[in-house]
Amino acid sequence: MLVRFSKMHGLGNDFMVIDAVSQRVRLSEQTVRRLADRHTGIGFDQLLLVEPPTRPDLDFRYRIYNADGSEVEHCGNGARCFARFVRDKRLTVKDEIAVETARGKAILKMLPDRLVEVDMGAPCLNPVEIPFAAELQAPVYSLDVKGNLYEVSAVSMGNPHAVLVVDDIDTAPVKTLGPLIERHPRFPQRVNVGFMQVLSPSHIALRVFERGAGETLACGTGACAAVVAGRLRGLLDAQVKVSLPGGELYIGWRGDGASVMMTGPATTVFEGQVYL
Ligand SMILES: N[C@H](CCC[C@H](N)C(=O)O)C(=O)O
Numbered sequence: 001m002l003v004r005f006s007k008m009h010g011l012g013n014d015f016m017v018i019d020a021v022s023q024r025v026r027l028s029e030q031t032v033r034r035l036a037d038r039h040t041g042i043g044f045d046q047l048l049l050v051e052p053p054t055r056p057d058l059d060f061r062y063r064i065y066n067a068d069g070s071e072v073e074h075c076g077n078g079a080r081c082f083a084r085f086v087r088d089k090r091l092t093v094k095d096e097i098a099v100e101t102a103r104g105k106a107i108l109k110m111l112p113d114r115l116v117e118v119d120m121g122a123p124c125l126n127p128v129e130i131p132f133a134a135e136l137q138a139p140v141y142s143l144d145v146k147g148n149l150y151e152v153s154a155v156s157m158g159n160p161h162a163v164l165v166v167d168d169i170d171t172a173p174v175k176t177l178g179p180l181i182e183r184h185p186r187f188p189q190r191v192n193v194g195f196m197q198v199l200s201p202s203h204i205a206l207r208v209f210e211r212g213a214g215e216t217l218a219c220g221t222g223a224c225a226a227v228v229a230g231r232l233r234g235l236l237d238a239q240v241k242v243s244l245p246g247g248e249l250y251i252g253w254r255g256d257g258a259s260v261m262m263t264g265p266a267t268t269v270f271e272g273q274v275y276l
Pocket residue numbers: 013045046066072073074075076077078159160192210211212213216218219220221222
């Protein structure tokens with residue numbers, strides 16, 4: 001089956017985006033892994049599927065697959081690319097687009113100068129729903145990793161995140177500690193691991209070792225989770241600039257049950273066709 005796709009990225013977090021509204025698309029975990037290969041496939045951190053909604057009040061269904069083939073609940077950088085894609089492909093003419101995710105919905109808003117604002121919904125801090133094994137909900141947990149104790153915050157943006165505060169982002173043990181926490185038994189569905197350096201109450205630097213993809217140049221849900229974690233720890237203001245290796249996101253969160261708002265770019269690199 002020959003399928004059209006767009007290659008896109010949000011601050012270097014790159015995606016293969018497929019219109020499954022006007023094309024019939026069937027994906028297996030093996031097919032996703034094959035397409036994700038950066039030498040023999042298309043190459044991406046995540047594959048995004050644009051599908052018709054299953055709910056009448058929403059415009060599209062938004063499905064996300066990691067490079068390892070696992071389907072996951074949310075992708076923030078991908079949400080901005082999703083909005084750019086459905087507008088450029090004339091699948092909608094709306095400036096505000098409501099999409100269904102595995103754990104709820106997200107509202108995507110087209111802004112001037114080709115930026116996109118995403119209402120990411122409220123963070124979930126209940127360990128049972130993250131999921132994370134903990135007796136009680138807390139802003140910080142002590143996590144034993146091979147005999148060493150680390151302070152982590154646990155936040156779900158639909159997908160699970162563990163967030164650590166480090167003194168220097170450039171020397172943070174992303175490549176060594178990231179995979180150990182990603183597969184830590186207290187995170188039964190694995191976890192995305194964020195390493196955050198607080199530069200000021202309104203500015204952080206962040207690197208993310210992503211579940212199912214490894215370290216990426218940017219992670220939108222990771223940026224949201226890091227700001228939530230920083231605010232829970234009393235370190236950050238309500239509006240924060242997040243500097244990632246691939247560029248900057250602007251994250252806002254008033255606290256408690258409020259939505260996390262994310263603003264950033266979305267870029268189309270090329271169009272292609274591939275046999276699935
Ligand atoms: N890059 C994505 C995160 C993908 C999430 C995926 N790695 C997982 O939850 O397993 C973002 O911009 O939010």
